[in-house]
Amino acid sequence: MSKGYMGKILWVDLSKGLLEEETIADEIYERFLAGYGLGAKILFDRMEAGVDPLGPDNILGFVAGLLTGTGALFSGRWQVVGKSPLTGGWGDANCGGDFAPAIKRTGYDGIFFKGKSPKPVYLLIDGDEKKLVDAGDLWGTDAIDTEDALQQKHGKGFRVAAIGQGGEKLSLISGIVNAGGRISARSGLGAVMGSKNLKAVCLKGKARIPIHDQKQVLALSKAFRQRLGRDEVVDKVFTGGVVGIMGRVLKYFKTQPAMAGELFKFTLRVWGTPGIAAMSAENGDSPVKNWKGVGFRDFPLTTRSKNIGDDAVTAHQTKKYACHSCPLSCGGKCSVKSGRYPLAETHKPEYESLCALGTLVLVDDLEQIFHANELLNRAGIDSISAGATIAWAFECFERGLLTEKDTDGLRLTWGNGEAMVACVEKIIAGEGFGALLKDGVRRAAEKLGKGSDQWAIHAGGQELPMHDGRFDAGYGLAYEVEPTPGRHTIASYTYGDLMNLGSQTKQVGKTKLFHGPSDRYGVHGKGQEMSVLSAFADVINGCGMCIFGVSVGGNPPVTDWINATTGWHRTFDELLDVGRRIKAIRQAFNIREGIAPKDTKMPHRARGVPALEAGPNKGITPPFDELARDYYLAMGWDPSSGKPMSHTLDRLGLPEVKEAFAKLSG
Numbered sequence: 001m002s003k004g005y006m007g008k009i010l011w012v013d014l015s016k017g018l019l020e021e022e023t024i025a026d027e028i029y030e031r032f033l034a035g036y037g038l039g040a041k042i043l044f045d046r047m048e049a050g051v052d053p054l055g056p057d058n059i060l061g062f063v064a065g066l067l068t069g070t071g072a073l074f075s076g077r078w079q080v081v082g083k084s085p086l087t088g089g090w091g092d093a094n095c096g097g098d099f100a101p102a103i104k105r106t107g108y109d110g111i112f113f114k115g116k117s118p119k120p121v122y123l124l125i126d127g128d129e130k131k132l133v134d135a136g137d138l139w140g141t142d143a144i145d146t147e148d149a150l151q152q153k154h155g156k157g158f159r160v161a162a163i164g165q166g167g168e169k170l171s172l173i174s175g176i177v178n179a180g181g182r183i184s185a186r187s188g189l190g191a192v193m194g195s196k197n198l199k200a201v202c203l204k205g206k207a208r209i210p211i212h213d214q215k216q217v218l219a220l221s222k223a224f225r226q227r228l229g230r231d232e233v234v235d236k237v238f239t240g241g242v243v244g245i246m247g248r249v250l251k252y253f254k255t256q257p258a259m260a261g262e263l264f265k266f267t268l269r270v271w272g273t274p275g276i277a278a279m280s281a282e283n284g285d286s287p288v289k290n291w292k293g294v295g296f297r298d299f300p301l302t303t304r305s306k307n308i309g310d311d312a313v314t315a316h317q318t319k320k321y322a323c324h325s326c327p328l329s330c331g332g333k334c335s336v337k338s339g340r341y342p343l344a345e346t347h348k349p350e351y352e353s354l355c356a357l358g359t360l361v362l363v364d365d366l367e368q369i370f371h372a373n374e375l376l377n378r379a380g381i382d383s384i385s386a387g388a389t390i391a392w393a394f395e396c397f398e399r400g401l402l403t404e405k406d407t408d409g410l411r412l413t414w415g416n417g418e419a420m421v422a423c424v425e426k427i428i429a430g431e432g433f434g435a436l437l438k439d440g441v442r443r444a445a446e447k448l449g450k451g452s453d454q455w456a457i458h459a460g461g462q463e464l465p466m467h468d469g470r471f472d473a474g475y476g477l478a479y480e481v482e483p484t485p486g487r488h489t490i491a492s493y494t495y496g497d498l499m500n501l502g503s504q505t506k507q508v509g510k511t512k513l514f515h516g517p518s519d520r521y522g523v524h525g526k527g528q529e530m531s532v533l534s535a536f537a538d539v540i541n542g543c544g545m546c547i548f549g550v551s552v553g554g555n556p557p558v559t560d561w562i563n564a565t566t567g568w569h570r571t572f573d574e575l576l577d578v579g580r581r582i583k584a585i586r587q588a589f590n591i592r593e594g595i596a597p598k599d600t601k602m603p604h605r606a607r608g609v610p611a612l613e614a615g616p617n618k619g620i621t622p623p624f625d626e627l628a629r630d631y632y633l634a635m636g637w638d639p640s641s642g643k644p645m646s647h648t649l650d651r652l653g654l655p656e657v658k659e660a661f662a663k664l665s666g
């Protein structure tokens with residue numbers, strides 16, 4: 001009897017127009033949970049290595065988490081999995097909203113697409129009715145209008161994930177959009193959907209989600225919700241805007257690790273992720289001027305970065321919103337009432353978008369950023385990747401490698417917001433100068449040549465997010481060693497501080513997983529700590545949980561939620577081993593594709609070579625190679641090949657990976 005999970009997936013063969021259910025054994029959920037753990041198992045078993053990511057043999061899966069729809073808090077992330085056309089390896093992306101429970105209520109833990117439809121279609125599931133429907137009239141429509149059109153046609157109760165122009169034009173930095181402009185943005189999986197002529201997935205189900213002990217799940221959620229409600233200590237720290245409280249915040253971060261999550265909770269509640277955008281330009285967390293700048297010099301807090309963060313953003317907010325089953329409500333709808341780019345309604349840009357379209361190119365005009373962000377949301381293009389590629393183009397222009405002849409007349413000077421917006425429009429159109437940029441920074445640098453790859457900031461082809469590894473080496477390490485390279489929602493020293501997992505696991509001894517500023521660049525013990533955080537992230541993703549939710553202090557009862565939902569009796573450390581198993585099979589996917597650690601290293605600049613000459617990250621060259629070696633060993637992977645070692649596969653119970661590796665070497 002399945003508990004928490006539905007026990008079935010749906011296969012959609014787009015070439016043949018066939019839909020078929022498959023029952024999944026309990027043992028698979030016990031070993032891989034659901035979410036991208038289930039996705040990784042399915043893709044590893046069912047896909048040959050070497051398939052063209054944009055060809056019919058790639059499999060694209062939409063998966064919901066083990067805890068989604070059970071009443072456990074923070075459990076509303078839906079995930080997409082497939083072979084990434086951006087990196088050539090394992091690809092996944094996730095997003096909030098309420099599409100995840102909609103997947104589960106169709107009666108499936110995941111919907112997997114293979115083949116290629118001869119014409120544009122969308123998948124419609126309406127209760128027991130499931131079919132592919134002609135989407136010829138929707139092709140060319142942006143993702144938000146597509147969602148509106150399908151809800152008008154089928155009803156407001158349908159949940160829709162769709163591609164925009166980015167996915168249709170096979171932009172390798174395109175994602176999949178839901179909830180009026182929120183994107184499963186990373187890994188280029190929008191292009192995979194476009195390559196299959198699949199415009200949208202439109203769902204409304206009524207299946208009951210089986211839960212072992214519903215009362216207990218809800219009681220745990222209620223208790224944690226009450227704990228979340230207590231803000232008194234934080235209130236003493238947070239008085240006034242972000243600028244005024246920075247000193248007090250930093251003091252608390254230095255002295256009281258348990259407070260870190262509390263402060264993050266407060267920030268999310270008040271501003272959402274924009275709450276750290278201005279501060280991060282100043283303290284060295286967010287990269288500045290294509291990673292070569294210094295916040296206080298090039299984008300000062302009091303005159304520039306404050307224009308794109310916290311109160312400046314929420315001044316446009318018309319209402320707050322939360323994802324499914326989340327009491328934090330970090331999201332918001334905004335409007336821009338006047339100016340050159342008025343918007344009746346748009347999503348509050350996230351920290352990543354504000355920095356990628358702002359700090360990275362020194363643009364502090366919030367209306368231009370709102371506009372560019374809305375264009376990208378509609379087109380279904382990743383704002384991190386777009387911003388990183390535009391920043392590279394700005395630097396190439398500064399160095400004379402690109403001229404106005406190449407840029408269709410655009411003057412790509414730092415801080416030129418009009419040029420940033422024009423670049424976004426060109427990326428979406430994919431024509432003229434946009435043809436150079438539309439597939440991300442690695443492809444653009446390969447096409448341009450002239451040594452421009454030095455300033456193309458990515459790991460394994462995926463543009464780096466807006467957390468600087470020279471500020472928090474944990475982020476940089478994760479960018480390089482995570483099977484989805486360039487991923488910021490997996491592990492970092494900051495997450496270690498926020499989650500304070502030391503009290504729950506025996507795998508790191510007595511360490512409290514806390515890294516004050518003086519402890520951010522050492523090596524000793526870091527590999528083991530990062531392996532724990534990284535394994536926990538895979539548990540979180542298997543459950544469909546939001547990493548912010550588990551970073552708000554108070555140790556959310558993830559283990560108890562899982563046990564109450566499933567009827568299992570797992571300890572936290574046993575769950576960490578499940579996370580290690582999921583991580584290992586994702587890594588094995590990459591090994592089979594011939595991807596090694598050397599292929600996912602960041603460029604010298606992002607590794608602090610040479611070190612910055614000023615600012616909070618002055619003189620910092622984190623020991624990434626040593627950190628990576630320790631991390632791989634802590635995971636039980638070979639440090640030079642990245643391959644999970646035989647004894648690790650035995651310990652984790654992964655005979656399928658062992659067999660695949662034997663074929664590789666045979």
Ligand code: SF4
Nearest residue numbers: 096323326330546548
């Ligand atoms: S913390 Fe924010 S992004 Fe995460 S689930 Fe809650 S509302 Fe969604």
